[in-house]
Amino acid sequence: MTQNPTTPTSTAPAAQLVHDGSRHADAWWRSAVIYQIYPRSFADHDGDGMGDLVGITSRLPYLRDLGVDAVWLSPFYASPQADAGYDVSDYRAVDPLFGRLEDAKAMVARAHELGLRVIVDLVPNHTSDEHEWFRAALAAAPGSPERERYMFRDGKGPDGSEPPNNWESVFGGRAWTRVTEPDGSPGQWYLHLFDPKQPDLNWELPEVREEFESILRFWLDLGVDGFRVDVAHGLIKEAGLPDWDAELHLLGAGLKGESTDRRPPMWDQDGVHEVYESWRRILNSYNETGDSAGDRIMCAEAWVTPVERAARYVRETEFHQAFNFDFLETHWHADKLREVIRASYAANDSVGAPTTWVLSNHDVVRHASRLGLPIDQPRPNGIGAEDPQPDTELGLRRARAATTLMLALPGGAYIYQGEELGLPDHTTMPDEVRQDPTWERSGHTEKGRDGCRVPMPWEADRPGLGFGPSEQTWLPQPESYRALAADQQAGVPGSTLELYRRMLQVRRELSMGQGSLLLEESTGDVVRMVNDAREARVQVVANLGTDPVDLPDGAQVLVASGALDGTRVPSDTAVWFTA
Template sequence: MTQHLTTATDAAPATGTQSDWWRDAVIYQVYPRSFADGNGDGMGDLAGVRSRLPYLRDLGVDAVWLSPFYASPQADAGYDVSDYRTIDPMFGTLDDADALIREAHALGLRIIVDLVPNHSSDRHEWFRRALAEGPGSPLRERYHFRPGQGVDGELPPNDWESIFGGPAWTRTENPDGTPGDWYLHLFAPEQPDFNWEHPAVRDEFRSILRFWLDMGVDGFRVDVAHGLVKAEGLPDIGGHDQLKLLGNDVMPFFDQDGVHEVYRSWRTVLAEYGDDRVLVAEAWTPTVERTAHYVRPDEMHQAFNFQYLGTSWDAAELRLVIDASLAAMRPVGAPTTWVLSNHDVTRHATRFANPAGLGTQLRTPGDRALGLRRARAATLLMLALPGSAYVYQGEELGLPDVTDLPDEVRQDPSFFRATGQDGFRDGCRVPIPWTVEGGSYGFGAGGSWLPQPATWGALSVEAQTGDPASTLELYRAALAVRRTRPGLGAGDSVEWLDAPEGVLAFRRDGFVCTANTTGRVITVPRPGRFLLASEAVGASAVLAGEEFVELPADTTVWWAV
């Protein structure tokens, strides 16, 4: 049996006008600096993104999420914002943003933009003035300035550590040159945390929301949504190892109940613009039940499912996480989200190429063929689940992480610190290839800000287009099937079917998905008419009047029933 492909042109029109479009949407993450370069300077930009919108429409996604493009010194790839209402010149202008939003809408695509409310850049006007005016400046109350401990205040105010490693506090210098107070930064020193207890901070961000909603954006992905409010008194942690962004420990600076008041306020702002604008939480929480708090009916619409992202390619583990995720979201009426890769973690084609348990930041390419095979199977499993799915740019090409970047080209701020995150996020941020040949494989007229592997021409959009066995055509086919079967992403449950150990099988409204997570061929009863498979399906046979089919190792198959 050969793999059946449905072309993108067979799909239903792009996103409709329904107010709950986000409940089963497929949302494509664009990391602007690595997507497409419109002016040939080696850095991706909004003009480049705009030029590739037809590609995203034809891929079959419903919405595009843009990582930050705001004015920024780029200490953390734009997640250090100096002006939330201005486009950084490296990405273009407000006119470029306006043109991109308008063209996306004309193509039937929605636009979600990143919002970074936990911290600003240290070049933000508020923070610069707070430093210049010194102790007693009212602007210092909009951040977390504190006197140090010790005889002369030479020690940080508490024992919190930065996600990027080292103390979460940096000492200032007073205008007269003497050592001053300390300020809090959960990430890099160039990213001071806002004090969300201050009304001016809350007012400012409601204004920022309206600015971009007036520009026509369809929603916001909220960075570090769990981090805005800190526990009263900023208490010591004590007894914890170095903090990790992906950790599940209960911390006094993450997932505090006070954040929910903020998002209820934001929800009322979005309601001023109709009922089809959305808020998406990047919320790392100890449990999926805690994540569900962010998507109660009067708060956000979606929250990233990081528990699923971190799950091994193992049937038993996947089933537990799927069940827990659906069960947690059901009481609050929110859709579950599914994601396998993003700009902060190792691409799943590399993660699944390595032994389980190594985490989401890897330094080895692993078994490339095995990783790609599992990644393709994992994608079909994800797209068969009820809820909304997120696709990270380049995963539709089967791109691996680039694990051999020279140290001198790396730009991840955590790479330059002794502890904290592993510092290898640059590997998933290498600019994607569009053409078989060229200095940057079609990324732009010049080079690329991170070097691309010499083998990437074979993984390019040009090389894979029209090849029925390619990963790109698999994604196009899967998204086309998902659109022509409206019930595929809808609902909040799956009906699990009996299956051999290592195989997941579930039914959903005239549809069955079977996923063999083992490294061997497994024979199962054929559940229906073949729709799509991540690898060519083996032979069929009739035994005692029932038809059986061979599921290849690490393969997912879709069936119509």
């Protein structure tokens, strides 16, 4: 029986209630653990070295056995693959690299048979330059309806040879490209906050909004359970497209290591919320019974600060979830972790939304590598062979502890494929095989995201480590992946895979995702908290310091991220227990 959440415990004598789980309904998405599949790198059925939908379908039982509630797939739409599928040429078609539309239908059906829900990616900020709309825009004249669908502008200067403003691309270089008009003359410029092959759409145009509402309905009719929305904070730009002198990146503050009172004119404009209110109404219309088990959902990729502005995306009329990137970005300091946990709950609870935790994804260095670097250095955009290398053992130990802490927190959580195996980034990948556009656009100064996108190792003694039936893999796998392959960890006590399975089992059995959270007020190196779950009162200790920490007498350990020294919790180790 759940005890009063304000009752102090011997482990957390000064613990304060920071999240009251009893205030919220039991909708599945409020506490779901969702597994991100990067389709290129999950499983290859046909042996061409590229993951595909049939391969994904064949591995779904593994995910059921892991204990997740749903899967989220990065884009598998028709695309020239300039940015690994985030440059979409047809939102209603499957790229031949990944299979056919019938394969997508079969995958969704199989997932549902296994009790898994399916979330698909949606990329609304931009299309591919090979989308039929953009081809029509290039063939049309300035000021035409075709060009109104995108962000075309005349250049500056007497001959229009200078870009319309000074914005830079997230991938490096300027964010504008000049086109050649049908008559062969130099023409207008178009905006692309990412690669030149990803022109930004004009979301002030009703036709653009209507098209994406139709795309939502297409996939909902096919049976998907929701959408993860790419660059959700970027659709609307500030009127007049004013210059922005700070360095551009995805994080909403617009500055690296600095603060500003002004939001970047390309990010987090108030007008985006009208778009998502419309989308939420569409999603709600697909749940005719009103039973929350039938909810179709949206999750926002919104790199927005401060947390109070990020929380606006998860008001009850907009997104169901938004990734907690503040948590992902937090350094391995107990004080900072306590602060971000407390602030996240305060912001999200104020709008009645769950907090959705995440540590890795396809855009950042995996946390098994990131946490093996010096604690206070900025997160790198990729790691190369000539860069300082992470401490592999330390990184994995901290990654296991960080995930143990994360999965003890009430709310939702996302797991990036392979983190349950303890996979690190490929930090010695040869530069000549890199495919992330960041590598070229930055003039080879940013390694980019290839290191975290390497194909999964399934079986140590098979070609390509069991990724597919051939030796081909679209990116090379590091030798370290052989010992980390799934078949080397399954059933092995203490392996990272079995740790994840155990955590997800206990989390579900005890309804920890729906619990209340008490957090100890402290300035020490230990994070202590209590998940006052419905089935048990689970205490959590995460030791980020150098000295071991004693568990109380009578502690019954449920989960430990690493080996304990009797009843002592070593450095960089986290434990769940009852007492």
